[in-house]
Amino acid sequence: MFQIVKNMNLRGTAAVAALSLTASIAHADEITYVSGATGAAVENFAALVAPWEEATGHTVTLVPMPSSTTDQFGQYRLWLAAGNSDVDIYQTDVIWAPQLADHFVDLRDAAGDLVERHFPSIIESQTVDGSLVALPIYTDAPALYYRSDLLEKHGATVPTTWEELTVTAQMIQDAERAEGQSDLWGFVWQGNSYEGLTCNALEWVKSSGGGQIIEADGAISINNPNAVAALELVAQWPGTISPEGVLAYQEEEARGVWQTGNAVFMRNWPYAYGLGNGDDSAVKGLFGVATLPTGQGHDMSAATLGGWNVAVSKYSDNQEAAISLAVYLASEEAQKQLALNESNLPTIVSLYEDADIAEQQPIIPQWKDVFLQAVPRPSAPTRQDYNEVSTLFFSAVHSVLSGDEDAATALAELEVDLEDLLED
């Protein structure tokens, strides 16, 4: 008799345990997160989300997308237009908010007090018609990476103008090649026909007094002599201080040349800082970062404002869990991890005072003023048309850099195309 009761109890306990297991499985959502694969972001993702998975019992799968933000945008726009419910969270570029806002959930209430811990300008950039359509996970502003060992060896200083950079890059490239460094290039950057070229070219033009393509009030300003002169200088680089192939480079190709020790200078975002100091990097400890040069006779360096956010799809079947993950990724805890592991610039103000970050990734506190003064692309004044505006701009610039058109003709035609696109 006693034995039977005992067995029943055992069975009862097992049943309760089984039941609670089923209950927690029923509430365990599987979140699908799509993000471009640049640097070590994909590799580090599991560790980044592990604390949230542990706390909630949900799981996240990252689906890696092409590194090009232009390609990502094209794909996401199609999925969202079709009401795709397979993707719960999109990692979104700072420029996309006005174009994709209608497809994303308003995150303001869910984020609560967290919103106030971020830089207000970044929150503002993700707010469309009063809705906070994406939460920032990091901001971006590029640097001029330079090889301190090579500058010292050749008695050169960090260039402060593009003209000076051209001369220094050529001088060191020639001298090193004469010593047998036949793979060394003076300067690598992003010349592919995509959004990254819009960023690079905006910097050349703006820092040469040529405006910012379309100004904040909507005026089309790109067809001007300073912009023409800036592009004429850059058009000399492919095949001289930069490989011909730079016209197909995105961020990762430039970093590849740089990190194997084959470039004197590189224009890239802060993510390349931590990777450049990694144990497998040929330039570990051999480089520094400076603000980008200016055009000769101009004193304002211009860094394009970049950055990434997380947005929850209106078509997600797992919205509650997805919102909770988005809030976690925008939190101080997750942003600190991204800062330490990927040298990404936080959007939370207090992390610029964090001692661990300052010690392990000194570029971060050093870059606070750079991103605060960074130049936005004209996504706010052009709203729904930004992607087309940028495509017209980078295509025109690419044709100049490839030698297909001269700068004055290309910018005059671009002005007409922009007028046609934006008139109504």
Ligand code: GLC
């Ligand atoms: C970086 C920036 C992003 C920009 C992209 C261009 O990822 O953060 O804003 O659009 O580079 O390649």
